[in-house]
Amino acid sequence: MIPFLDLKAQYESIKDEIMPAVSETLASTQWILGDQVTAFENEFAQYCSAGIGVGVNSGTSALHLALLAAGIGPGDKVITVANTFVATVAAIDYTGAQAVYVDVDEHTLNIDPGLIESAITTQTKAIVPVHLHGQPADMDPIMEIARRYGLVVIEDAAQAHGAEYRGRRVGTLADMGCFSFYPGKNLGACGEGGIVLTDNPLYAEKIRMLRDWGQERKYHHVHKGFNYRMEGLQAAILRVKLRHLDAWTTARRDIASYYDELLAGSDITCPWEQSNTRHVYHVYAIRVRDRDRVRQHLDKSHIQTGIHYPIPVHLQAAYATSRCVSGDLPVTERAAGELLSLPIFAELGKHEAMQVNNVLRSALKETA
Structure with missing residues (x-):
């Protein structure tokens, strides 16, 4: 049999690196957030040439919190595509906003920039292009339109770890970039995980609070937040895999x-x-x-x-x-x-x- 994906073969090739990282993390008892998560956030941000990384528990959570950090909420409209995993649209729906679909380019199957402007209304607040199958969307015209209309752009880079557009890695091409570390991804955890990349410290600060029950510090809840924290074990494993x-x-x-x-x-x-x-x-x-x-x-x-x-x-x-x-x-x-x-x-x-x-x-x- 030829499998569609062989995670066992990948694990066997690096298990001698993974097991010590797992043992070290277990011994540290920093199983939620902690040093491994901080280290991975920094290493993945550096890999992508982004200023800041904020780790969360899934790619869906990354999209959800990025939208909330940008102020997206009920009554707003967000332009995206329909040829994507449902999580892209679910994250928009979670905020109370409405997804507005634009068709895709015949060749790349990514969002067609030429169709975006006609979909914009006074309620439009953001664009979420998806880098489908690992190919970057055509970001320059998307960003030009967004800047003219004052829209936030959030990259759904869940399938595109390490992909490049005009020499720049995805996740750094817009206001925020969101990645999934679902096991089948090019960079996959041994479970769930996600991250938001940004150069905007205000976005990063809000996402950090929202992922941890909206806490500014322990028991001081300034936002209605979520339990979207990244686990230390997943971060430790991802740090090993990132090297490969x-x-x-x-x-x-x-x-x-x-x-x-x-x-x-x-x-x-x-x-x-x-x-x-x-x-x-x-x-x-x-x-x-x-x-x-x-x-x-x-x-x-x-x-x-x-x-x-x-x-x-x-x-x-x-x-x-x-x-x-x-x-x-x-x-x-x-x-x-x-x-x-x-x-x-x-x-x-x-x-x-x-x-x-x-x-x-x-x-x-x-x-x-």
């Missing part, structure tokens, strides 16, 4: 390039890397006709695949409204029926990628 992230990214990019080479000339549309970006391939998502039958063929050959995401958020029962219905986001909806994510992880061998290619091409012949 660049090597893992290089390996992912090599596999992606090999897939590009193998699939050239087929009826498959491979991921398109924008020339001014560095894609980190959290997901290698092809676009293919008759996607579900092709996937079944791969499954029968014991090749695991994924679909990111089969139902756009605006068509999900929990978030469906009359403001955005089927047909309103044609590129998003068309892509949702065509995207198929192939196995990609740092330990994947070229012989396995070749096997994926061979079975995939056979599937295409059978479904032609």
